[in-house]
Amino acid sequence: MALATPYTEKTDEQKAISEMVRQFADEQIIPQAEHYDHEDSFPEPIVEQMKELGLFGVTIPEEYGGMGLDLTTYAMIVEELSRGWISISGIVNTHFIGSYLLMKFGTDAQKQKYLPRMATGEIRAAFSLSEPELGSDVAAIKTAARKVDDEHYEINGTKMWVTNGLLSGLVFVLVRTDPAADPRHRGLTCFIAEKEPGVAENTGDYQGFKIPPKIKKLGYKGVESTELVFDGYSCPAENILGGEPAGLNKGFAQMMDALELGRVNVAARGVGIAQRALELALRYAQQRRTFGKPIAEHQAIQFKLADMATQVEAARLLTLRAARLKDAGERSDIEAGMAKLFASEAGRFCVEESLRIHGGYGYSKEYEIERLYRDAPLLLIGEGTSEIQRMVIGRKLLQRHRL
Numbered sequence: 001m002a003l004a005t006p007y008t009e010k011t012d013e014q015k016a017i018s019e020m021v022r023q024f025a026d027e028q029i030i031p032q033a034e035h036y037d038h039e040d041s042f043p044e045p046i047v048e049q050m051k052e053l054g055l056f057g058v059t060i061p062e063e064y065g066g067m068g069l070d071l072t073t074y075a076m077i078v079e080e081l082s083r084g085w086i087s088i089s090g091i092v093n094t095h096f097i098g099s100y101l102l103m104k105f106g107t108d109a110q111k112q113k114y115l116p117r118m119a120t121g122e123i124r125a126a127f128s129l130s131e132p133e134l135g136s137d138v139a140a141i142k143t144a145a146r147k148v149d150d151e152h153y154e155i156n157g158t159k160m161w162v163t164n165g166l167l168s169g170l171v172f173v174l175v176r177t178d179p180a181a182d183p184r185h186r187g188l189t190c191f192i193a194e195k196e197p198g199v200a201e202n203t204g205d206y207q208g209f210k211i212p213p214k215i216k217k218l219g220y221k222g223v224e225s226t227e228l229v230f231d232g233y234s235c236p237a238e239n240i241l242g243g244e245p246a247g248l249n250k251g252f253a254q255m256m257d258a259l260e261l262g263r264v265n266v267a268a269r270g271v272g273i274a275q276r277a278l279e280l281a282l283r284y285a286q287q288r289r290t291f292g293k294p295i296a297e298h299q300a301i302q303f304k305l306a307d308m309a310t311q312v313e314a315a316r317l318l319t320l321r322a323a324r325l326k327d328a329g330e331r332s333d334i335e336a337g338m339a340k341l342f343a344s345e346a347g348r349f350c351v352e353e354s355l356r357i358h359g360g361y362g363y364s365k366e367y368e369i370e371r372l373y374r375d376a377p378l379l380l381i382g383e384g385t386s387e388i389q390r391m392v393i394g395r396k397l398l399q400r401h402r403l
């Protein structure tokens, strides 16, 4: 009897790309992550090499200078980058969501204008939903855009937790354009807000766009998370995603579509960090001796390794399944939610088990697992918390199986 193709099976191209990124992570990311994590500084030399490898244009079509690869291959790349350091994948991830939004909803002019420079990494993208008073409840967005003349909107308000907030040149920002909309989510629009990368107080065309100092965090260092302050920022109407007639008040659905993809993305990051935690545990357990033998020979430690390896494998299967469904144009909302929920929790679980296996040394900054332990919780929060994933999965399950 023929076996179904396993989800983990890779094409020759996927194998070659995964191996290339794994080697890049082993040689360029892992040896340097501790330095950039400790300094909380942006890993510019690593990012420059990523540009050369074409990693900012993985999913952008070849006609715009990208590689034109699918979500499944992208998820494999993200797993490898995150195995190295999740901050590195964070620099690519919001960019990937921005390019997806443009590819799916952008006008031809918007695609022509931005995608070629995004494919090379010359400009990088951030995406911004959250605000100081809201994260899960996206429909409550208060930052507002008001039409001031035929061709311009003025944006006012504060955004929160924007990954790549300072160094990006484009922000896909969801704001309120219809204060009276009922339901609330029908009054939101996605603007492509341009700014000067690396400039805290923009001037000239980008006046009124300020980026306060980066937020100090537990982990996920190196990549900046910032607020964005819009104070009379003028944005051309043509920068509404999809153009004004098609895109006005359609931003919520566009962003939710992108978040489905984003969930596969975060799931792949969970697999990567869990995989690395397992590798570190396997190595340490065979080196450290107690009671006259390597700790790996104690059954209690073997059980931990077994549970970790099982979680990694299951997380990878769920992630690739959700990616393959999306690539095939099939419905994947439940699957993407499950993958994100399971893989991010697997990341947290495996990192903690690995830390326990490292004993006291796991608590020391000399061991890589200490960084992973601080990095992993982010995955439980970004692109919808575990509670929100359960809500989405539960609601969609009932929709699919309504009596």
Ligand SMILES: Cc1cc2nc3c(=O)[nH]c(=O)nc-3n(C[C@H](O)[C@H](O)[C@H](O)COP(=O)(O)OP(=O)(O)OC[C@H]3O[C@@H](n4cnc5c(N)ncnc54)[C@H](O)[C@@H]3O)c2cc1C
Pocket (backbone or CB within 6 Å): 094, 127, 128, 129, 130, 133, 134, 135, 136, 137, 160, 161, 162, 163, 164, 217, 220, 225, 378, 381, 382, 383, 384, 385, 386, 387, 388, 391
């Ligand atoms: C490092 C970092 C980077 C980020 N990057 C970005 C980014 O680039 N762009 C962006 O837009 N956002 C970003 N975020 C924000 C992130 O998406 C939000 O933090 C997340 O969605 C949760 O929102 P919140 O923090 O406002 O928590 P809240 O929504 O206030 O939730 C607080 C708690 O209540 C729970 N909860 C909320 N509602 C319910 C409910 N109905 N039922 C049960 N439990 C509920 C939540 O699960 C959570 O445990 C980032 C966050 C971090 C920490």
